[in-house]
Amino acid sequence: MSKYKLFLLRHGEGAWNKENRFCSWVDQKLSENGVKEAQDCGRLLKEQGYKFDIVFTSILSRSIQTAWLVMEAMGQEWVPVVKSWRLNERHYGSLIGLNRAEMAQQHGEEKVKLWRRSYDITPPPIDESHPYFHEIYNDRRYTTCDVPKENLPRAESLKEVLDRLLPYWDSTVVPVIREGKTLLISAHGNSCRALLKHLEGISDEDIASVTLPTGIPVLLELDENLKPVKPRQLLGDQEKIQAAIKKVEDQGKAKTTT
Template sequence: MSKYKLFLLRHGEGAWNKENRFCSWVDQKLSVDGVKEAQDCGRLLKQQGYQFDIVFTSILSRSIQTAWLVLEAMGQEWLPVVKSWRLNERHYGALIGLNRAEMALQHGEDKVKLWRRSYNITPPPIDESHPYFLEIYNDRRYTTCDVPKEKLPRAESLKEVLDRLLPYWNSTVVPEIRKGKTVLISAHGNSCRALLKHLEGVSAEDIANVTLPTGIPVLLELDENLQPVKPRQLLGDQAKIQAAIKKVEDQGKAKPSA
């Protein structure tokens, strides 16, 4: 029997989503379409009668901005929003800033899919020569983390995302769920996929085929042991959701120049 409701949300489209670049820990705002996705998501949740008690986000602007827009559309701006780097997007290391389709043309689609979607493969780490290294590690938000800046990742596999996310999930999010609160996690494609792997027991092989489109809320109904009682539900127009999933999957395909 369903006891708790948990909502996961990949932020609305960001500027670099639109450009098909690995964004990762570079801080980007939502695109115009991303703003609309977040507002539409909030309106859908309101129409379906959902109400949240607390919201968790990463410390990246696109995740926070999405939460704000969703809550505004729902008339729930007053809710507490708790932020942690442990919900950040996966750290793509040296791949940050690169175009996925160009990488697929250069290295092959299979290699890019491994970098993007596999569970255990860690991309090459970022170093100080990388054009976005200082922008990330000189950002003041990373002085607020619960680990020293020099201990923050330089690249991550999905497994490593789950490893840094789970302590926060268990210590901070789970107690709120157990109080009977309806929780929204407004985060990123990979932090949400990592949580789904944990909660649903998805295998390391099958998680590569789990795709979350931007701005689409995912409802998980959980029992008293926080085990899902039914398959995850992606809420909204199912035809549009399938088209959005295909769009995400096509980002890693080579597009030869004419």
């Protein structure tokens, strides 16, 4: 029987989602479409009668902005928002800023799929020669983390995302769920996928085919041991959701020239 409800949300479309670039830890605001996605998500959750007690986000603007817009659309702006770098998007290392479709043309779709979707393959690390290195590591937000800046990742596999996320999940999020509070985690494609892998017991192989579109809330109903009692539900128009999933999956395909 369902005892707890947990909502996961991949932020609305960001500027670099639109450009099909690896965004990762580069701080990007939402695109115009991303703002609309977040507002639509909030309206949907309000129509379905959901109320949140607390919201968790990463420390990247697109995750925070999505949470604000969702809560505003729900008329629940007062609900506390708690931020942690441990919910950040996966660190894509030296791939940051590169276009996925162009990478697929250069390296092949399978290689890009491995970098994007495999569980335990880490991309090449970012170093000081990378055009976005200083923008990331000189950002004041990374002085607020619970680890020294020099210990922050330089690249991550999905497994490493889960490794840095789990201590926060166990110490901070789980106690809130056990209090019976309803919470929203407004995060990123890979931090949400890592959590789904943990909660649903998805295999290392099968996690590669789990796709979360931007701005679509995912409802998990959990038992007292925080195990799902039914399959996850992506809320909203199912036809639009399937089209959005296909769009995300196609990002890693080489462009065909006509």
